[in-house]
Amino acid sequence: MTVTLTYFAQIRRKAGVESETVTATDGTTVHGVLAAIQHGAEFGELLFEKTGALRPVILLVVNGLPSTPERMLRDGDSVQVFSPVAGG
Amino acid sequence: MNIRLNERPYDASPGATLFALRDAVKPDADVVILNGAAMRGDASLADGDEVCLIRRGETPSADELEALMAARHTPGVHARVKGAAVGIAGLGGLGSAIAIALARMGIGKLILADFDVVEPSNLNRQQYFVDQLGLLKTDALAANLRRINPYVALELHAVRLTPDNLTPIFGSVNVMVEAFDRADQKVMILQTFAVNRPDIPLVAASGLAGFGSETTIGVTSIGRNIHVVGDLETAARPGWGLMAPRVGIAAHMQANVVLRLLVEGRTT
Numbered sequence: 001m002t003v004t005l006t007y008f009a010q011i012r013r014k015a016g017v018e019s020e021t022v023t024a025t026d027g028t029t030v031h032g033v034l035a036a037i038q039h040g041a042e043f044g045e046l047l048f049e050k051t052g053a054l055r056p057v058i059l060l061v062v063n064g065l066p067s068t069p070e071r072m073l074r075d076g077d078s079v080q081v082f083s084p085v086a087g088g
Numbered sequence: 089m090n091i092r093l094n095e096r097p098y099d100a101s102p103g104a105t106l107f108a109l110r111d112a113v114k115p116d117a118d119v120v121i122l123n124g125a126a127m128r129g130d131a132s133l134a135d136g137d138e139v140c141l142i143r144r145g146e147t148p149s150a151d152e153l154e155a156l157m158a159a160r161h162t163p164g165v166h167a168r169v170k171g172a173a174v175g176i177a178g179l180g181g182l183g184s185a186i187a188i189a190l191a192r193m194g195i196g197k198l199i200l201a202d203f204d205v206v207e208p209s210n211l212n213r214q215q216y217f218v219d220q221l222g223l224l225k226t227d228a229l230a231a232n233l234r235r236i237n238p239y240v241a242l243e244l245h246a247v248r249l250t251p252d253n254l255t256p257i258f259g260s261v262n263v264m265v266e267a268f269d270r271a272d273q274k275v276m277i278l279q280t281f282a283v284n285r286p287d288i289p290l291v292a293a294s295g296l297a298g299f300g301s302e303t304t305i306g307v308t309s310i311g312r313n314i315h316v317v318g319d320l321e322t323a324a325r326p327g328w329g330l331m332a333p334r335v336g337i338a339a340h341m342q343a344n345v346v347l348r349l350l351v352e353g354r355t356t
Contacts, residue, residue, distance in 0.1 A: 087323055087330055
């Protein structure tokens, strides 16, 4: 399957791209797709804890609605990856 | 003679003077304004004049205040705003300023939620006063809003917001505002409310600390109905705190996004 990933703010800067299309096995979870992406250690540290779990401050939006890392993706899905920062 | 009196059309007698009008309509007025200028002496009135009669300390009636406000808005705006309900989660630097801006606009109803009390460190950016220290933010803000516009309906919730109570508290609003301080709470409301009520636009904030460029604060649309105000990156942290000017910019941008959603149904 092919899915489109769009990054925001510091995640975008560490990825070096605003958006990219990746290929993965049908049914791979959002977590699985992101874990397979290679954009360097700093990108990985932004997204993942040392345990490998997605950091709780990472917001995933799949096809327009907030979703979970365990969501299984399908061909053509779009995933936006955003990390709100403190302050208000 | 067609004039406007306190922002409403008024048919004045030919030859009427300013003070005669005052004596006939509002004899207890102690401030008399003609075409924007406070007048100490009498003056003849002419067709098209705008007269404002004020008694110091008197709260205008609901109708009068509405007319005064509506006169300042673009036609059609006031009716939309008056019939709307907006929810604000968090009443700190963002939430308190957003509530005040919307109250000044004549919003119909505000649903306000925050568990916290007013602390001295809040005063550098939050819309509270030194004589309100220790009060619940819901109560303090409500008092301030009533001094600005006593006719806004207020629903207050002095509670800590959780995934379980968010939707029951805010499910009736036309637009939802996220004004939390902590990043995990921002994620919580985005994951909960935006999923449970994807039909309600959510105006969030991220990246507004310090005194960096004001021009990097923008509006980013994420997902179907989420609009994020801020530069998306500048987090509040030790040595780079939240300050009134930049927080105020973000807060008023959020309020403006709310207004555009209410009036135009969109932000682009």
